[in-house]
Amino acid sequence: xxxxxxxxxxxxxxxxxxxxxxxxxxxxxxxxxxxxxxxxxxxxxxxxxxxxxxxxxxxxxxxxxxxxxxxxxxxxxxxxxxxxxxxxxxxxxxxxxxxxxxxxxxxxxxxxxxxxxxxxxxxxxxxxxxxxxxxxxxxxxxxxxxxxxxxxxxxxxxxxxxxxxxxxxxxxxxxxxxxxxxxxxxxxxxxxxxxxxxxxxxxxxxxxxxxxxxxxxxxxxxxxxxxxxxxxxxxxxxxxxxxxxxxxxxxxxxxxxxxxxxxxxxxxxxxxxxxxxxxxxxxxxxxxxxxxxxxxxxxxxxxxxxxxxxxxxxxxxxxxxxxxxxxxxxxxxxxxxxxxxxxxxxxxxxxxxxxxxxxxxxxxxxxxxxxxxxxxxxxxxxxxxxxxxxxxxxxxxxxxxxxxxxxxxxxxxxxxxxxxxxxxxxxxxxxxxxxxxxxxxxxxxxxxxxxxxxxxxxxxxxxxxxxxxxxxxxxxxxxxxxxxxxxxxxxxxxxxxxxxxxxxxxxxxxxxxxxxxxxxxxxxxxxxxxxxxxxxxxxxxxxxxxxxxxxxxxxxxxxxxxxxxxxxxxxxxxxxxxxxxxxxxxxxxxxxxxxxxxxxxxxxxxxxxxxxxxxxxxxxxxxxxxxxxxxxxxxxxxxxxxxxxxxxxxxxxxxxxxxxxxxxxxxxxxxxxxxxxxxxxxx
Ligand code: ADP
Ligand code: MG
Numbered sequence: 130x131x132x133x134x135x136x137x138x139x140x141x142x143x144x145x146x147x148x149x150x151x152x153x154x155x156x157x158x159x160x161x162x163x164x165x166x167x168x169x170x171x172x173x174x175x176x177x178x179x180x181x182x183x184x185x186x187x188x189x190x191x192x193x194x195x196x197x198x199x200x201x202x203x204x205x206x207x208x209x210x211x212x213x214x215x216x217x218x219x220x221x222x223x224x225x226x227x228x229x230x231x232x233x234x235x236x237x238x239x240x241x242x243x244x245x246x247x248x249x250x251x252x253x254x255x256x257x258x259x260x261x262x263x264x265x266x267x268x269x270x271x272x273x274x275x276x277x278x279x280x281x282x283x284x285x286x287x288x289x290x291x292x293x294x295x296x297x298x299x300x301x302x303x304x305x306x307x308x309x310x311x312x313x314x315x316x317x318x319x320x321x322x323x324x325x326x327x328x329x330x331x332x333x334x335x336x337x338x339x340x341x342x343x344x345x346x347x348x349x350x351x352x353x354x355x356x357x358x359x360x361x362x363x364x365x366x367x368x369x370x371x372x373x374x375x376x377x378x379x380x381x382x383x384x385x386x387x388x389x390x391x392x393x394x395x396x397x398x399x400x401x402x403x404x405x406x407x408x409x410x411x412x413x414x415x416x417x418x419x420x421x422x423x424x425x426x427x428x429x430x431x432x433x434x435x436x437x438x439x440x441x442x443x444x445x446x447x448x449x450x451x452x453x454x455x456x457x458x459x460x461x462x463x464x465x466x467x468x469x470x471x472x473x474x475x476x477x478x479x480x481x482x483x484x485x486x487x488x489x490x491x492x493x494x495x496x497x498x499x500x501x502x503x504x505x506x507x508x509x510x511x512x513x514x515x516x517x518x519x520x521x522x523x524x525x526x527x528x529x530x531x532x533x534x535x536x537x538x539x540x541x542x543x544x545x546x547x548x549x550x551x552x553x554x555x556x557x558x559x560x561x562x563x564x565x566x567x568x569x570x571x572x573x574x575x576x577x578x579x580x581x582x583x584x585x586x587x588x589x590x591x592x593x594x595x596x597x598x599x600x601x602x603x604x605x606x607x608x609x610x611x612x613x614x615x616x617x618x619x620x621x622x623x624x625x626x627x628x629x630x631x632x633x634x635x636x637x638x639x640x641x642x643x644x645x646x647x648x649x650x651x652x653x654x655x656x657x658x659x660x661x662x663x664x665x666x667x668x669x670x671x672x673x674x675x676x677x678x679x680x681x682x683x684x685x686x687x688x689x690x691x692x693x694x695x696x697x698x699x700x701x702x703x704x705x706x707x708x709x710x711x712x713x714x715x716x717x718x719x720x721x722x723x724x725x726x727x728x729x730x731x732x733x734x735x736x737x738x739x740x741x742x743x744x745x746x747x748x749x750x751x752x753x754x755x756x757x758x759x760x761x762x763x764x765x766x767x768x769x770x771x772x773x774x775x776x777x778x779x780x781x782x783x784x785x786x787x788x789x790x791x792x793x794x795x796x797x798x799x800x801x802x803x804x805x806x807x808x809x810x811x812x
Pocket of ligand 1: 381382383384387410411412413414415416417418539563564670672699
């Protein structure tokens with residue numbers, strides 16, 4: 130019964146799982162606290178006293194058991210909302226108990242909700258263990274007698290039976306010595322039941338290192354195996370299309386960083402192995418032209434190429450700019466999105482299958498089953514954080530030999546994160562902006578200063594510039610946000626009436642044609658103001674736009690704010706970003722606004738974002754699962770991660786297939802998620 134609950138509630142299936150259910154803290158059990166000492170600062174407390182009385186009060190959801198508990202110094206109220214029947218059986222007024230739990234205050238009186246409770250045996254000294262582990266548990270488990278302490282007891286019993294050979298070492302001995310790390314068996318014992326704080330910290334360090342190291346070895350192994358064994362299409366030569374574009378049609382001189390990345394790609398695709406490369410470059414760094422030249426390389430070698438964008442707007446924009454360039458060079462290119470009419474669609478599919486069509490641009494419509502290429506040699510994914518891993522995999526399957534993959538993202542990922550989440554990919558970065566760009570000046574304004582902001586917009590428009598005004602759109606409350614957007618639009622209109630001003634509006638609920646028309650009018654400077662939701666967040670390029678106003682900026686995350694800001698500052702004109710917020714700001718929101726007004730550097734912002742939100746929230750890594758460590762945090766344990774990465778690389782350099790005796794154990798671990806012991810199921 131309990132086993133079933135453990136599985137359901139905590140995902141604990143085996144003894145191994147139980148051992149890996151680490152305590153989240155330890156308490157010094159030699160201490161018994163007094164009720165009179167409790168203050169608002171008291172966290173957990175352990176109290177020995179007598180149960181005076183208890184009663185069940187309230188109805189339905191409010192139904193609860195409230196008990197009065199007394200030690201020598203005062204009264205503590207104990208409350209249970211769940212498992213009342215079970216708790217009731219344990220309680221006997223007049224008897225002595227030891228209670229333990231988090232202390233709270235209600236109406237100035239100390240109380241504990243769902244405390245752990247045991248009978249106090251008179252002769253038994255309280256606080257037997259020096260450092261007693263506390264485990265996370267759930268209300269349901271607690272109600273069935275599996276509170277944080279009971280889990281500790283189970284673990285203790287289990288650990289007493291486990292021998293050193295049951296918890297095999299997986300880190301090579303030389304490495305353990307070099308880094309002075311605890312052995313695995315000992316670490317498991319000590320993370321649960323340490324004799325001292327130092328012992329505990331040593332155990333934690335060892336187990337964190339193990340997690341990070343194993344992950345790094347796995348990633349690096351994948352990459353090196355791809356380098357050695359994968360088969361990929363071969364781009365032997367640089368041909369006429371590439372050269373023609375490069376020599377005659379580039380609208381600007383490439384930056385050094387752009388040239389370097391193109392060289393890296395060129396080297397990759399000429400090896401006969403499959404390229405799997407992540408290209409990072411801050412917003413506006415000029416990734417598109419790199420994509421174009423790479424596609425031409427494919428076409429020069431007789432292959433087709435495909436560029437996939439996350440939104441219809443972006444795909445269309447690529448089609449307009451990239452398409453125009455490619456047509457000059459004489460390379461057939463078409464656009465495929467969900468709103469392409471069926472006659473045109475049919476034609477595209479036909480031309481793709483014969484190989485007549487060389488380059489396909491589009492949205493996720495290009496990964497549909499019906500889309501078949503004659504010889505797809507290259508897939509480029511723009512702004513990859515919008516695509517799931519699975520979608521990427523589907524593109525892969527469109528050719529017999531896997532096409533080269535280039536994944537482009539403007540969401541800067543801190544280095545540590547990148548090597549953890551994307552360690553199996555090769556990595557390029559455009560770390561230089563095209564010349565002549567002026568940094569965007571970012572300011573924070575309150576709602577109450579709106580009319581001043583509008584005056585500023587007016588003066589910029591008078592200089593011939595264009596303006597974005599962005600409203601938040603949060604999915605769960607889409608209806609309300611939509612109404613806000615409409616209100617905002619009317620409001621903007623009141624400040625900027627026709628015919629002196631023309632406004633475009635774009636949002637996710639519009640039909641594609643309407644979206645496109647509004648976008649087009651803005652691009653062609655037919656309208657001066659673009660009122661929009663975040664659908665324009667990624668990629669959109671209107672160099673004449675010089676002001677980005679973000680309404681309710683406190684509702685946006687850092688990377689989103691940075692993306693939005695990246696829509697301006699793309700031309701030679703001085704650009705501005707105005708973050709409009711309400712007067713009351715939470716701490717996190719205040720911090721985000723502060724970061725935005727103090728730096729334009731996407732990588733710096735990404736680092737801060739990682740600190741503020743933790744890795745799970747960083748876009749694009751959410752599905753990867755690569756960051757879900759039990760103990761280690763890639764934010765707090767960056768140093769350890771760095772070491773683990775270096776060690777993994779140097780180990781694989783010496784023994785790429787992990788065949789030497791000292792690495793066999795490690796290899797074995799990489800194959801079993803749980804390690805080599807076949808733990809019996811908990812029954
Ligand atoms: P992103 O990396 O955000 O996709 P884009 O490729 O859209 O950036 O480029 C942003 C703008 O910079 C475009 O207007 C593009 O034409 C321009 N651009 C790109 N590379 C250069 C360069 N080397 N010199 C000048 N302008 C450039
Ligand atoms: Mg782009």
